[in-house]
Amino acid sequence: MMGEWEPNIIVIACNWCTYQAADLAGSLRYPYPTTVKIIRVPCSGRVEPEFIIETLRNADGVLIGGCHPGDCHYKEGNYKAARRFKLIQKMLVEMGIEPERVRLEWISGSEGLRFAEVMREFDAKIRELGPLRW
Amino acid sequence: MSKIKLAIYLSAGCAGCEMALVDLSEKLIDALENIEIVWWTPTVVDLKYKDLENLEDKSIDVALVDGAVRLSEQEHVIKILRQKTKVLVAFGACAAMGGVPGLANFHKREELLETAYINTWSTDNPDGVLPQTEYDVNGSKLTLPEFYGEVKALHQVVDVDYFIGGCPPHHDHVAVAVEAIIKGELPPKGSWITSGKSVCDSCRRNPAQKGEIRKPIEKVRRTIEGTPDEECLLQQGYLCLGPVTQGDCGGSCPQVNIPCRGCGGPVAGKDFGARAVGALASLMTDEAVDEMLEKIPSLGKFLYRYSLPVSLINRKK
Amino acid sequence: MTRLEGHGKITIIMDENGNFADAYFQTVEFRGYEKFLAGLPIEEVPRTVSTICGVCRGVHHTAATKASDGVYGVEPTETAKKIRELFLNAHYVEDHAVILYALGLPDFVVGPEADPAERNLIGLVRRVGVDIAKEILKKRKCAVKIFELLGGKPIHPVAGLPGGWSKKIEENERQEIEKLAKELVELGQITLQIFEDVILKNEKYMELVTGDLYRTVLNYMGTVDDSERINYYDGVQKIVDTRGNEIGRFRGKEYLEYIAERVIPWSYMKFPYLKQLGWNDIRDGEGTSIYSVGPLPRLNVSEGMNTPLAQEHYEKMFEVLGEKPAHYILSFHWARAIELLNAAERVLELAQDESITNSDVRAELGEVTGEGVGILEAPRGTLIHHYKTDDRGIVEEANLIVATTHNNAAINLAIRNAAKKFVKNGEIDEKILNYVEMAFRPYDLCLACATHTLPGRMPIEIEVYDSEGMLYRRLRNF
Numbered sequence: 001m002m003g004e005w006e007p008n009i010i011v012i013a014c015n016w017c018t019y020q021a022a023d024l025a026g027s028l029r030y031p032y033p034t035t036v037k038i039i040r041v042p043c044s045g046r047v048e049p050e051f052i053i054e055t056l057r058n059a060d061g062v063l064i065g066g067c068h069p070g071d072c073h074y075k076e077g078n079y080k081a082a083r084r085f086k087l088i089q090k091m092l093v094e095m096g097i098e099p100e101r102v103r104l105e106w107i108s109g110s111e112g113l114r115f116a117e118v119m120r121e122f123d124a125k126i127r128e129l130g131p132l133r134w
Numbered sequence: 135m136s137k138i139k140l141a142i143y144l145s146a147g148c149a150g151c152e153m154a155l156v157d158l159s160e161k162l163i164d165a166l167e168n169i170e171i172v173w174w175t176p177t178v179v180d181l182k183y184k185d186l187e188n189l190e191d192k193s194i195d196v197a198l199v200d201g202a203v204r205l206s207e208q209e210h211v212i213k214i215l216r217q218k219t220k221v222l223v224a225f226g227a228c229a230a231m232g233g234v235p236g237l238a239n240f241h242k243r244e245e246l247l248e249t250a251y252i253n254t255w256s257t258d259n260p261d262g263v264l265p266q267t268e269y270d271v272n273g274s275k276l277t278l279p280e281f282y283g284e285v286k287a288l289h290q291v292v293d294v295d296y297f298i299g300g301c302p303p304h305h306d307h308v309a310v311a312v313e314a315i316i317k318g319e320l321p322p323k324g325s326w327i328t329s330g331k332s333v334c335d336s337c338r339r340n341p342a343q344k345g346e347i348r349k350p351i352e353k354v355r356r357t358i359e360g361t362p363d364e365e366c367l368l369q370q371g372y373l374c375l376g377p378v379t380q381g382d383c384g385g386s387c388p389q390v391n392i393p394c395r396g397c398g399g400p401v402a403g404k405d406f407g408a409r410a411v412g413a414l415a416s417l418m419t420d421e422a423v424d425e426m427l428e429k430i431p432s433l434g435k436f437l438y439r440y441s442l443p444v445s446l447i448n449r450k451k
Numbered sequence: 452m453t454r455l456e457g458h459g460k461i462t463i464i465m466d467e468n469g470n471f472a473d474a475y476f477q478t479v480e481f482r483g484y485e486k487f488l489a490g491l492p493i494e495e496v497p498r499t500v501s502t503i504c505g506v507c508r509g510v511h512h513t514a515a516t517k518a519s520d521g522v523y524g525v526e527p528t529e530t531a532k533k534i535r536e537l538f539l540n541a542h543y544v545e546d547h548a549v550i551l552y553a554l555g556l557p558d559f560v561v562g563p564e565a566d567p568a569e570r571n572l573i574g575l576v577r578r579v580g581v582d583i584a585k586e587i588l589k590k591r592k593c594a595v596k597i598f599e600l601l602g603g604k605p606i607h608p609v610a611g612l613p614g615g616w617s618k619k620i621e622e623n624e625r626q627e628i629e630k631l632a633k634e635l636v637e638l639g640q641i642t643l644q645i646f647e648d649v650i651l652k653n654e655k656y657m658e659l660v661t662g663d664l665y666r667t668v669l670n671y672m673g674t675v676d677d678s679e680r681i682n683y684y685d686g687v688q689k690i691v692d693t694r695g696n697e698i699g700r701f702r703g704k705e706y707l708e709y710i711a712e713r714v715i716p717w718s719y720m721k722f723p724y725l726k727q728l729g730w731n732d733i734r735d736g737e738g739t740s741i742y743s744v745g746p747l748p749r750l751n752v753s754e755g756m757n758t759p760l761a762q763e764h765y766e767k768m769f770e771v772l773g774e775k776p777a778h779y780i781l782s783f784h785w786a787r788a789i790e791l792l793n794a795a796e797r798v799l800e801l802a803q804d805e806s807i808t809n810s811d812v813r814a815e816l817g818e819v820t821g822e823g824v825g826i827l828e829a830p831r832g833t834l835i836h837h838y839k840t841d842d843r844g845i846v847e848e849a850n851l852i853v854a855t856t857h858n859n860a861a862i863n864l865a866i867r868n869a870a871k872k873f874v875k876n877g878e879i880d881e882k883i884l885n886y887v888e889m890a891f892r893p894y895d896l897c898l899a900c901a902t903h904t905l906p907g908r909m910p911i912e913i914e915v916y917d918s919e920g921m922l923y924r925r926l927r928n929f
Contacts, residue, residue: 049408049415053446083415083423090427091407094240094434096451132451150505150606157595157605234502237487246483250721251714254485254850255837257721258711258730269717274464274920276475276717301502302606358494358523358613358816358844383604390603390610390618395498397607431845432490439499 007035007126010059011119012051014044016073017108018065024112032119035126044104045077049088052102056092061101061126063118068106078106100125101132138195138316141173141186142225143215145208146235146285147201151226151302155198161309168316173197183211189218196315198225200302202232202443203286216292221320223327224288227301227397230326231406232443234301236285237435239442239449243283287444297326299380299399301440307382326380332401333376333394337385339366340376351418354425357393367393368417373426375437377401377417378409397440405446407437460912461887463870467918469877474870476863476891478720485849493522493823493844494613500836501607503853506549508607509542509598510829513684514836516611521703521823522840523613523816530809531615536684537628537801538601538608539827543683543794544635545594546830547746547787551642552587555784558889559650563659564882579645590638593631597798600624615813625808632799636760639792643764646788651771660781661772664872665890667864668693668735668778670725670742672857673749674828680757681749683794683828689752690725693737695776698725703824706835712852722860723852733860743861744832744854745894746786751776758800761793780865783893790830819844829854831894858894865890879915879924887913 013019019040025032041047044066055062064085066078085104093099103122107115144152155162172194173186197219203209216222224230232239238246251257251264269276288294298311311327314320321327334340341348348369355371367374367388374393376385378401387394400406411433415423430436438445466472484503488496497515501508513535520527527535552575561574576584595605602608603618610617620628650656659665672690676682679689690698690709701709712721713730724730728740735741742748750769756762768785769775801807825836832854839848855862869890873883915924 049411050403050405050446053405053408057446079420080416083418083420084411086423086427087411087415087433088408091411091434091437092447094432095447095449097447148502148505148508150502150508153505153606157592234499235482238483240490241483241486246486249486249848250483253848254712255707255848256710256712256723256850256852257714258726259714263714263716265714265719266716271475271717272464272473273918274462274916276462276477278477278717278719302505305605356492356494357617358492361813386604387609392498392603392609392617395495429843430492431843435487435490436492436495 005131007033007060007123007131008058009033009036009061009063009119009123009126010055011036011038011063011065012041012044012047012055013038013065014067014073014078015040015042017067017071018044018105018115020109021065021107021111021115024109025116028112030113030116032116033123035123036119043072043074043077044081045072045074045079047081047084049084052088053092056097056101056132060129060132061103061122063103063105063122065105065107065115068108071108097132098129101129137170138168139172139193140169141194141197141215141219142171143173143197143199143211145199145201145212145229145288146204147226147228147233149200151198151200151228154226154300154302154305154308157305158309158312161305161312165312165316169312183214186211186214186218191217192220194219196221196223198223199229199288200225202228202235203288203291204235204281206280206282209291212288212292221295221315222288222292223296223298224294225298226303227299227399227440229288230297230299230399230444231441232285232287232448233440236287236441236443237439238285240435241450243281284449285443290443295323296320297399299326299328299397300383301397304383304386306384310382326399328380328382328399331381333374333379333381333383333385333388333398336381336383337366337376337388339364339388341366341369348417351414351422354418354422354429356429362391367391371422373414373430373436375410377413378406395439396437400441404444406441407434407445410437460914461866461870463874463913463915465874465877465915465917465923469875469917471871471874472918474863474867475717476859476866477718485851488838488846488849491846493519493838493840493846496838496846497611498607498609500851503851505606507542507546507829507831509539509546509602510827510834511836512602512608512611513539514825514827514829514834515838516613517685517825517827518823518836518838519611519613519825521825522820522838522844523818523823524820525614525814525817527615528811528814530619530807531812531814532684533801533804533807534601534616534620534812535611537798537807538598539684540794540797540801541594541597541601541635543830544638544791544798545591545598547791547794548587548591548594548638548642550830551784551787551791554892555787556645556649558892559653559656560645563885563889583641587638587641590634590641593634593638594798597628597631600628612813614816617812619810619812620808622805622808625802625805629799629802632795632802635795636792636799639788639795640760642788642791646785650785660785661779664869664886665781665865665893666778667743667780667861667868668737669739669861669864670698670728671748671751671776672742672744672833673752674826674833675753676757679754681753681755681790681793681828682757685827688826688833690742691752691776693739693776693778695751699727703826704822704837706824706826706837706852710852712856718859720856720859723857724860733863735864741860741864742857743894744857745783746790746830747777747780747783747893748832749828750786750789756789756793758793758796760796761789764789764792780890780893787830831855832857855894862891862894865894874915877923879926884913884926
C-alpha cells in the first residue's frame with residue numbers, strides 16, 4: 001500500500017493571479033507534479049476556513065494561492081486571507097496536523113515559473129510527511 | 135386532542151438541560167395538559183429500560199436526548215429510543231454538538247487516563263495501575279465498561295430530526311420549543327429549532343442596534359484585562375463569539391459583561407470553530423490577529439468549546 | 452477527578468454458606484476534565500467546569516473562580532466576596548431542597564419499603580398535599596432566580612472572574628433578593644417542620660436513624676470559620692477523628708499533605724484517605740484512615756452554625772443523636788435540612804447588607820503566581836479545584852477532588868453494612884435494593900458529579916456472586 005501512495009494535493013487559487021500563473025506555467029511548459037489539483041476561486045479572500053478543513057479530510061496538503069499584498073483585485077481580500085490563514089493553521093497544528101501541510105503563497109499571474117517551483121517543492125514536502133491519515 | 139407522548143433521556147451529559155426543563159416550573163405544569171411524559175430516565179421517573187423496549191415502534195411522539203454519547207450502553211438506549219420515536223430532538227449543546235465533554239477529543243484516551251490515575255498531584259498509585267475492565271478480587275471478577283475513545287454527538291449515532299442549542303438551552307427558549315412541538319409548528323426535518331437570530335442580534339451592546347458602524351478590532355483582550363464599558367465587547371477586543379452563535383439565550387452572557395463562547399451552536403455552516411475564525415479574522419487588524427495568537431495559545435479549545443465532536447476535523451490526529 | 456457517568460454497579464460476594472462476604476460499589480464512566488482543561492486561560496475555566504455537573508454547577512464555578520484568584524495572586528474585594536457567598540448560599544438552598552424533597556424525604560414520608568414507583572417526588576407530593584408542594588416549589592424557585600440574577604445564566608453561571616465578579620448588584624436587585632430571601636428562610640423552616648413531624652415523631656423511623664444498620668464510624672472533614680462555625684464559601688479545612696479529636700487543619704495547597712487518592716483497579720473513582728494515617732484499606736471503625744464529607748461531617752467538625760435559627764436546630768440534633776461526632780448516616784438528611792435553613796438565613800443577612808451594592812466588584816490583578824487552589828464546601832461536601840498555569844495564566848495541569856470522590860470509600864462501607872443484613876444463607880431479600888439505595892443516598896444522592904443522573908434516580912445494578920465466583924443473582928432498578 002505505502003509504495004503505491006501518491007499525495008493528493010489541492011491548490012485553491014485566486015482567479016486573478018495564482019490561477020493565471022498556473023495557466024502560464026502550462027503554456028510555457030514548466031512541469032509541476034500531477035498530484036496537484038487546482039480549484040479556482042474569485043479571490044483568496046473567498047477561501048473560508050471551512051474550505052481548508054473540509055479539504056484536509058481527503059487531501060494530504062492544501063495550498064492557498066493569492067495575489068501579492070497590495071495587488072488584490074478586490075483591494076483587501078488577500079489581507080483577510082492571510083489573517084484567517086494564520087489562525088486556522090494554528091488550530092490545525094493543535095489537531096496534530098503538521099503546519100507544512102497547509103500553505104499560503106502569493107503568486108502573481110506573471111509568475112508561471114515560480115508556480116511550478118512552489119508546486120514541486122510542496123509535493124516533495126508532502127511526500128516527506130507521508131499520507132494524512134485519520 | 136390526545137396528549138403528545140414525550141420521552142426524555144439523559145445520555146453523557148451533566149443533567150443541566152433537564153434542570154432547564156424543571157426550571158420551566160409553572161409552564162411545565164401547564165404544558166402537562168398537552169403532554170404525557172412516558173419515559174424520563176434515568177433522571178426523574180423510575181422506569182426501566184425494559185419498559186422502553188416494550189413500547190410499540192414510533193409510539194413516542196417526541197423524544198428529547200440531552201448529553202453526548204460516550205458509552206456503548208448509551209448508544210444502545212439511543213438506538214432503541216430512535217426506533218420508538220417519531221421526532222427525535224438533540225436537546226442542548228452536548229447532544230447537538232458534543233459539548234464541553236467533547237473537548238476530550240483533543241486527547242487520546244490513554245492521555246486522559248494517565249493524567250487522572252497517575253500524574254495528578256493527590257493521586258496515590260504505588261503500583262502504577264489503571265482501572266481495569268476486568269479485575270480479579272479474591273476469585274471474583276469485577277468488571278467495568280470500556281468507554282469510547284471519542285465523544286460523539288447524537289446525530290453521529292442515529293438519525294436526528296431537530297437540534298436545540300445552548301448549554302443548557304435557556305428555559306424561555308425551551309418554552310418556545312415545547313410550544314412549537316405541541317402546535318406541530320416545526321421547521322423542516324434536520325433543522326435547528328431556533329429564532330435564527332445571532333447573539334449579536336439579541337445583544338443590546340451591538341452597534342448596529344444603535345445604527346452605528348462596527349469598528350475594526352485593533353486589540354485583543356482576555357476577560358481579565360480591564361473592565362468592559364457598555365459598548366460591544368468584541369469591539370473592545372474581548373473575543374465574543376456572538377456574531378457566529380445562535381442567540382436563543384437572549385444574549386445572556388454579554389449582559390453580565392462576559393463574552394459569548396458559542397454554546398448556542400453555529401448560526402450557519404457545519405464547523406463552529408472555522409466559522410469563528412472566519413468572522414474574527416475579518417473584523418481584526420493584522421496586529422490583533424498576532425495578539426490573539428499570543429494570548430490564546432490553545433485556539434482550538436477556545437473556539438470549539440462546545441462543538442469539537444461535530445467539527446469537520448473532530449479529534450486529534 | 453474522575454468524571455463518571457452511567458449507572459452505579461454493586462457487586463456482592465457470598466461465602467460458601469451463602470452469607471455476605473464482601474461488597475464493592477463501582478461507578479462506571481470517566482471523563483478527563485483534568486486533562487482537557489489544559490490550554491485554556493484560567494479565567495475561562497470557571498464557566499467551563501460548571502458542566503461537570505448540571506445540578507451543583509454553581510460550586511464548581513465558584514471553586515474554580517477561587518482558584519483563579521490564587522493564580523493571579525489577588526484577594527477579591529469585600530463586595531465580590533459577599534456576592535460570591537450570596538450566590539453560593541442561594542445555590543445551597545435550591546440544591547439541598549432538590550435533594551431533600553426528591554430523594555431524602557420520600558424514603559421516610561412515603562416509607563422505606565414502599566413501591567419505588569411511589570417512593571419519589573410524586574409520591575411525596577401525594578402525601579404532603581399539592582398546596583404545600585406547590586408552595587415549596589415556588590419558594591425553591593426564588594433561590595433559582597437569585598442564582599440566575601447573579602450568575603448570568605440560569606444553569607451554568609459565567610460571572611465569576613479572578614479577583615471578583617463580572618457584574619455589580621444594583622439597589623433594586625438587592626431589594627428583590629432580600630424579598631426572595633425571606634421566602635427562602637420560610638422554606639427552611641417548613642422543611643425542618645416536615646422533618647420533625649415525619650421522622651422525629653415516628654419511633655420506627657428514629658430507630659432506623661439511630662440504629663446500627665446505617666452507622667458508619669469514620670473521620671470527618673469540613674470548613675470552619677475563625678469561631679469554629681460552619682462556612683460554605685471560605686475558611687479552614689478541619690479534620691476530626693472518629694471520636695471528634697482534631698487531627699489537623701489546612702488551607703489551600705496544604706491539602707496535598709493531608710489527602711491522597713488511592714487508585715484501585717476495579718474502580719474509575721479513586722479512594723481518598725487521610726495521608727497521615729496511611730492507607731489501610733476501605734474499612735470503618737477506630738483507626739481507619741477513611742473520612743467523609745458533606746452535611747453531617749460539617750456539623751460534626753464545627754462548633755455551631757453562623758445563623759441563629761439554624762443554631763437552635765444544630766443543638767437539638769446533637770442532643771437527640773446523643774453523640775458527636777454523630778456516625779448515623781441517615782442523619783445526613785437532618786443536617787442537610789438544618790443547612791438549608793442556615794444558607795437561607797445567610798442569603799437574607801447578605802442581602803440586607805446595603806454595601807453589597809458597592810461597585811468595587813473586581814480587584815486589580817497581581818502578578819501571575821502560576822498556581823491556585825480553590826476549596827469550598829459544596830452541598831455534598833468539600834470540593835477542591837487546583838490549577839497550575841504558565842506565566843500568562845494558561846492552565847497547564849489540573850487536579851480536582853469532588854465531594855463524591857471524598858466519600859467513595861464511605862459509600863462502599865455503607866453499602867457493605869446494608870448488604871450484610873440482606874444477604875443470608877443464600878437468600879437475597881428483594882428489599883435490599885431499597886435499603887442499599889438508602890445507604891448511599893445520604894452521601895451524595897446524586898453522585899451527580901460522578902454519575903450524571905439526578906439525585907436518587909441513579910440506576911443501580913446489583914450482582915451477587917457465590918464463593919466460586921459464579922453469578923448467583925442480578926437485581927436492577929432500571
